[in-house]
Amino acid sequence: DGGITQSPKYLFRKEGQNVTLSCEQNLNHDAMYWYRQDPGQGLRLIYYSQIVNDFQKGDIAEGYSVSREKKESFPLTVTSAQKNPTAFYLCASSLAWLNTGELFFGEGSRLTVL
Amino acid sequence: AQSVAQPEDQVNVAEGNPLTVKCTYSVSGNPYLFWYVQYPNRGLQFLLKYITGDNLVKGSYGFEAEFNKSQTSFHLKKPSALVSDSALYFCAVRDGSYNTDKLIFGTGTRLQVFP
Numbered sequence: 001d002g003g004i005t006q007s008p009k010y011l012f013r014k015e016g017q018n019v020t021l022s023c024e025q026n027l028n029h030d031a032m033y034w035y036r037q038d039p040g041q042g043l044r045l046i047y048y049s050q051i052v053n054d055f056q057k058g059d060i061a062e063g064y065s066v067s068r069e070k071k072e073s074f075p076l077t078v079t080s081a082q083k084n085p086t087a088f089y090l091c092a093s094s095l096a097w098l099n100t101g102e103l104f105f106g107e108g109s110r111l112t113v114l
Numbered sequence: 115a116q117s118v119a120q121p122e123d124q125v126n127v128a129e130g131n132p133l134t135v136k137c138t139y140s141v142s143g144n145p146y147l148f149w150y151v152q153y154p155n156r157g158l159q160f161l162l163k164y165i166t167g168d169n170l171v172k173g174s175y176g177f178e179a180e181f182n183k184s185q186t187s188f189h190l191k192k193p194s195a196l197v198s199d200s201a202l203y204f205c206a207v208r209d210g211s212y213n214t215d216k217l218i219f220g221t222g223t224r225l226q227v228f229p
Contacts, residue, residue: 004157033216040123042204042221043158050215058216090157102148103217105157 002027006091006106013078013085013113021076021109023091030096032074033103036060037088046089049074050096078111086113116141116209118188120220127195128228135190135223137205146208147188148217149179151201158204164188175199195227 004025013019025032031050035043045058049068063082068074074093078085088110092103117140127133139145146165150158162173169181179190190203205220 006157031215035219040221043219045216045218048216092158102160102163103150103158105159107157108155110155 004091004093004104004106006089006109009107009109011109011111013111015113016080018077018079019111021078021089021091021111023074023076023106025072025074025093025104027093027095027104028071029093029104030071031094032068033092033094034058034064034066034074034076035090035092037090037108043090046076085111087111116145116207116218118147118205118207118218118220120203120205120223122223123221124224124226126226126228129197130194133192133195133199133225133227135203135205135225137188137190137220138186139188139205139207140186141207145181145188147179147181148206148208149173149177149188149190150204150206150219151175152204152222153201161190161203195225197227197229200225200227 007022033048034046037043044060046064047066049055052071055068065077088108090108091106094103119138148163149161152158161177162171164171164181172178177192202222202224204222206217
């Protein structure tokens, strides 16, 4: 079945540690996105990538990094520089940029910093 | 900048009654508007979109939305609510300006349908 797979679903981290969240899609979509969800704040865009080997900062990129070496993969690293990393992280993809179609979302990864 | 607002944090409705979840938007140019639904601890699912054409857009699970240009609104509606419709609903607008392409989401409205 085609879709987006995020892993791990739950992750616990100690302060000062970097963690990487995985996002893989087999939809053959060009564009991929990372959103952060906090209660009462909706979804905020962290990074997005419109094509392989290219990505842009979203609204809250500080303390995060990404790579897009393959079309199907868009991992997100939450670095120790991120001051408040506890959140629900959502990966999404769309067919192409400047596309009027919808986003397809993964099931999310919940990160808790202890 | 493009934005959407969802003025209600929560909407409560009895099963069988009609429901409305409100959304207003602010865009430069023609708006591309979307509704998504999120069930607990899950990702978002696309419900419907307005790009152009008829002001009444029909989507998944019996939902529809009415685009109103003069009121800059895009309210989500359903004639008869089900308990299973209880979820978090997000309105979104596409930002295709300045060589970018992304969705801007509202803060979400929690819909609670009571039996």
